[in-house]
Amino acid sequence: MIPLSDRKTTNVLLKAEKLTIRFGGLVAVQNFSLSVPAKQIVGLIGPNGAGKTTVFNLMTGVYKPNEGSVHLEDIELTARGAHIIARSGVARTFQNIRLFAGLTVLENVVAAQSWQRRGKSIASLLSWPSVVAEEKEFLKQAKSVLAFVGLSDYEEWEATSLPYGLQRKLEIARALMTRPRVLLLDEPAAGMNPTEKDELAGLVRKICSNYGLGVLLIEHDMKFVMDLCSQITVLDHGEVIAVGTPSEVQKNPKVIEAYLGADSLSDTNSLDTPTGDKLV
């Protein structure tokens, strides 16, 4: 299936240029560049340990790059704090799900907007009308995001008691609450069965078209990535070895070599260990 990417919309939202980071003597990522256009789903793939999550961390301010830059349209994001970058419009999910264990599903989503409250806490304590109205509005938005991803029935559940696949959806819903321009998903389909993956793919497309944002996606499931993305960047040992459409990338000899014996990239090829652990 070719995704519904609108090729005419090449408005680039998120742009990483020549990102490099070193940990001690090790160069984890070198000269990494990538663009995420609006309304498109871009894939980032590569063998285990290639540095994909490190790239995410660089783009979201968790790590400061030694070289290179990150921009969201005209806004410079390089070396700014993670929470500033998030407020600018870059949201992400994590490889190991990071939900707020002490909060319910609804509260997890509401918490994502806590910094957007313009009403001061004291006014909130005293139930000042304007603040109460604002709180109601946020609650409404939270519920609608949950409905969008299909979690309305679980609002009062403790977040960590949800089944795994739904926890992933919750993480996505929570990220959406911050009204991002770009959404970075780190292995959202990990540990899901084929039905769940189809559902997820549909959700990601829906998010892309409804919210008009750009999506950057790390995944190991080749079929998932090839079906969903309009463009793919391949990373190996911290460097980009190929960029192109799914079919271009599949045929690229460097890519095939990097995966070392993965027979065909069009098979459902998951590089997870049976227990779902990621090898370092």
Next chain:
Amino acid sequence: MEQLIEYSILPLMLFGITAIQALGLQLILGGAGLLSLGHAAFYAIGGYSAAAFSVYAGPALGITQPFLLMSLSLIAGGFSALIAGLLVAVPCLRLQGDYLAMATLGFAEISGTALKNIESVGGTRGFTGIAKLSSLAWVFVTLGLVWWALSRFRRTGLGMAIQATRDDEIASRSLGINTYSAKLSAFVVGSAIAGIAGALYVHALQFISPDEADFSRSVIIVLAVVIGGMTSLFGSVLGALILVAVPEALRFAPDAIREQRMIYFALIVIFVMLFSPKGLQSLLMRLLPRRKAKTATARGGSK
């Protein structure tokens, strides 16, 4: 009978005061997940400042009316504890959890030493000659207000940011939450609340000594809150109750048990951490036939 009531007033007030102090700690420990081992220091600072106000500043400004004097002393106490909290937290909150605990401990020791060296508030002998401005009403009205404010606070933007930061700092930052300022707010407000408790204390006992700032007192209140249940306001107050009630009850117990009470206290803490991290209040909750957590019932019905 009258004697019994008279006799109970002070312990009751002490319970209320300790409960306020515990609630302040709950915000820091249970709300933000920060281990502050200097909470008693802020309590003491609040107490000393409040006393200094009512003994020196108030009369100098011509304020003698008890209600006004007490209110202003409370504010003085809370405010000075707030500033102290800010001074400690701003640099130390950038540190990892273990380091923060040690740093707050260090601060507690230093402030204790400092208080011992200020002669105008009594030095090592302690501050005496303080008016009895507190009363049962003062204590419990304040307790009620603090409790109410904190429970409303949980649902505010900042309150949720604090809880999110506690649960997962990295995820919180990825959602735009300024985790540093969330932790700072919790620490500072919690310490200010301790200061208010100290202010009430000093005007109840009419005396305060630098030992109140001791790190051992901080440890004890932390452990009490943990035993009671650091995740909830009720749990923290329960912890305060245990802290105040047990020594009172043990007055009638044989010497041996009294001396060993700290041993049992420590054992209970370890037990709680290993088997019931939400504290005794969660054990109590299980006994009550309240509506079960929605997880249990809801989960039964699907997938």
Next chain:
Amino acid sequence: MIDFIQYLFDGLAVGSVYALIALGYSMVFGVLQLVNFAHGELFMVGAYFVMYAISLGLPWPLALALGMCSVGFFAVIMERLCYKPLRGAGKLAPLITAVGLSLLLQNLVQAILGPNPQSYPASLPEGSFSNALKAIFPAPEKIQLPQLPDGLFDWGEIVVRHRDLLIFIVAVAVTLGLELFLRKSRPGRGIRALALQPNAAKLVGVPFDFTISITFFIGAALAVLAGLLQGMADNQVTPYMGISSGLKAFAAAVLGGIGVIPGALVGGLVLGIAERLLVGYDLSTYKDGAAFFILIIVLLLRPQGLLGKARMVKV
């Protein structure tokens, strides 16, 4: 200036004791990222154990070895029962448990052995346990009290006590020995691997639980050695020596660089000397606060300590 140098030498002994305790904090923090609040109490318990063992007539090397093994094993059990179940429960739970353990040990010792300081030769409180021990170890007429050398080096205006130098040499030797152990021996390399790269270490087969146990054992054993030295130097043990020296030793570990072995030595010595300087220059009221003051300054200005390297946290 001469005074300054004098104080430098005077601080060696107390600094060395801090260093030996600090090594335990450092090692455990290195592998578990946990500040073992109860570590200071191991020092205290060790000091008591050795004092009683010697007072019962055991020669001090035997008393020391026995103490190191007993307290070492106790530390291992403590870790298995109280810390291990909490792995993965976040950072707060083990910390609080450690605080609880610390309180427990202090109060247990205080209750059983009395709150007052004890000196050599110490006698156990009356009771069946002590009678049983006295039956097994009949006290010889002359108890072999461990003696630290009494001599002095007289270098012009500077006087250095033999005992201070001896304690210092012991600390340096232990530190060097520990570094060697960590670099050359198999379990030692396992400890280093766990500290540096936990995931990789587990992958290549480093036995996690066992290595943690060894770490605790060694840390505790060193604390017992420190306890012997302190007990002998001051001729006094109290139930509170754990909190006071323990926390100072933690400050020393942080100062030197927590997780870095030579750092513990450096930090301990610096702290010991700093305290001695304060006493020497008539500022002894601030002596006890010095450790904490140093701790806070280090944490603010250079959290990785003097010898530590700034660490990046991997997400």
